[in-house]
Amino acid sequence: MSFWSYWYFHLPNFVLAAVMYTLLGRMVLGLFVPADWDNYIWRFFRRVTDPYLKLVRYVTPQILSDGVVMVFGVLWLMVLRLGWFFFLLQFGLAPVGGQGS
Template sequence: MEQSLGSFPLWVIVVDYVLGVIMWTLIGRAAMNFFLSEDSNFFFMRFFVRSTNPILRLFRPITPGFLLEPLIPLYVAWFFFLFRFYVMPWLLGYSVMGMLSFPLESEIARAIQAFLTPRP
């Protein structure tokens, strides 16, 4: 069952987009951290570090000390994923929303499909 963005209240779309962007930025930082150090001068790495440091500081009290430093952004991104996958549907009254039911990722998947679908 495919849902359009219009079937969700506006606050759901806004909250999901914000949480999704934070989650993917944290994942991007972890991925970039495999290739570059955090003090790199590369523009994207500086962006990822500056934009995610406040979030990582916020989650520091619940971050286990045994985690390797490059994996901490993935650990925090996992919380955003859990909130989006379990709490958001619960707030909306759904028992299960299904795969690709996140509004942000659904729109991205539709855009990729439209780009890759041959036009007559």
């Protein structure tokens, strides 16, 4: 089974996973550094995750703190990845395990 055989599954899944793990990295690093830190890694984490967090903040109650919004952001990304898999699986388009080559 080739990567390119299921590119329509793997590419969106990869992008969602990259944002999810970058958000997790930002959460962990945020425990140790100030929010306005000027390090290039911190700026990268913010640049990648800020647009997604704005979207999550839009659908999340305003009373919740930014840390809780980040946790919900990770959870929503997990749900999106699983939803994408099951959506494709329903139509027989998802990669599934089988006999070895």
